Amino acid sequence: MLKKRYIYHPTAMVRTNQSAHNCGIIRSVRGIALLTVILIIGVMSVAVISMSRKNIGVITVVERERTRLNLLTAVESGIAIAHGLLLKDLAENNYDSLLDRWATIGADKGILEIDNHRVEIRIEDLSGRLPLNSIVENAGITSALFQLLKDYNFLIREERQPTQLIDSVADWIDTDDTVRGDGAEKFYYQSLPDPYIPRNGPMILPSEYQHVKAIDRNLDFGNESNDGLSRYLTVFGNDSRININTAPLKIVNALAGGLLNDDLLESFERYRNAQQNIAELRRKDWYRDLPGWPSRVVIDPRLITTRSNAFKIVSRAEKDGIQAKITLYVERTPGRISVNYRKVM
Structure with missing residues (x-):
């Protein structure tokens, strides 16, 4: 039986070594590419999470501001109610006491339900104090x-x-x-x-x-x-x-x-x-x-x-730890409430 003869040729050996070397390079490049892709995905994930957190933060701020604006609307309504009580009282009689409705509204903490918010209203008579x-x-x-x-x-x-x-x-x-x-x-x-x-x-x-x-x-x-x-x-x-x-x-x-x-x-x-x-x-x-x-x-x-003309009005509401409060110092004359000082918190 004839044996196959293998002829040594130096160029053949070179080609074989080059092929193996090229395969190694390709595998290395693919590995680097894979790592690069993983890194890019990781960076993008961090960026997306960061952006999501920022968006959540923005949404939270917007929601808080919306809640505060709703509360302010409610406490403004409380101020309007206080004005109405003071003017109605003056129209009905010409003297004031702690038995008047404007004074007793705070007896039960003055809590009213306004626009689905619990609003606390308090009216204080400043005419009972010493006028500096x-x-x-x-x-x-x-x-x-x-x-x-x-x-x-x-x-x-x-x-x-x-x-x-x-x-x-x-x-x-x-x-x-x-x-x-x-x-x-x-x-x-x-x-x-x-x-x-x-x-x-x-x-x-x-x-x-x-x-x-x-x-x-x-x-x-x-x-x-x-x-x-x-x-x-x-x-x-x-x-x-x-x-x-x-x-x-x-x-x-x-x-x-x-x-x-x-x-x-x-x-x-x-x-x-x-x-x-x-x-x-x-x-x-x-x-x-x-x-x-x-x-x-x-x-x-x-x-x-026995008559009062100066009052302090406080209207306050709170929800989810957010508070809105308006304080007014007013003077009352027939048919009119004049604001001397206003503070919004």
Whole structure:
């Protein structure tokens, strides 16, 4: 049997080695290409996820803003309801008390269902507070403020502070630069680390009095043990008289020269909060008919009234941790509500 003969040829060996080498190269290129594709897919996946997260973030922001706008619409409706209550009350009678519908709307937290939102409405009578802008022209209001500061547990730093406060408020709103007693004028305020100039005119902002010498944050807001002065003061209203039907009891006692004990003040409060007495509250001297009222205690009729014209309205709603709130300081005249200050949160 004949054997096959294999003839060695050097070029054949070369071709065989080249073929194997080329196959290796091709496999390497394919591997690199595959890795490249995997890397590209990975990068694109990260980009897509990142974009998705951004889109989700944008959607979340849009949804939150939509919710807030809906809440603002609801609280604006709450403001309109408050306006309506105040105007209706004025049209129906010529005196105000804590038994009026505008006052009792907050008794049950003032929660109303508006556009599928729970809206809290609160109306406060500012005419029951001490009108700071009347201090210069009304000595009776000045005396009542001094009595209030002297008799009750406010955060007074030193004995002279009540006098400093009253003189400084008067200097703030008068038109001259003459310093009263313990007061302060432009020179004092410009010497502060953050200088400013007093208005030299009636205050027009709710917390403007906080910039007056002798009034600090502790005195204004108080703490757990001490009352804050802010509950008893106002810069709004076109009447320097105080509504005896809505004034806080501490102001009532200050108007009475500090002569009322706790029993008389409790009797005063029960009477004006009893529905059966509502007709009597049109008289500003109704308190003199209270059992045990001292005949010698007569509040100066020039300082008091039974009618209110200045109010604070708060309308608030919340959903999913998002809140909308509108605060208004208004004055009421027949058929009209005028806004003195508005704050939206």
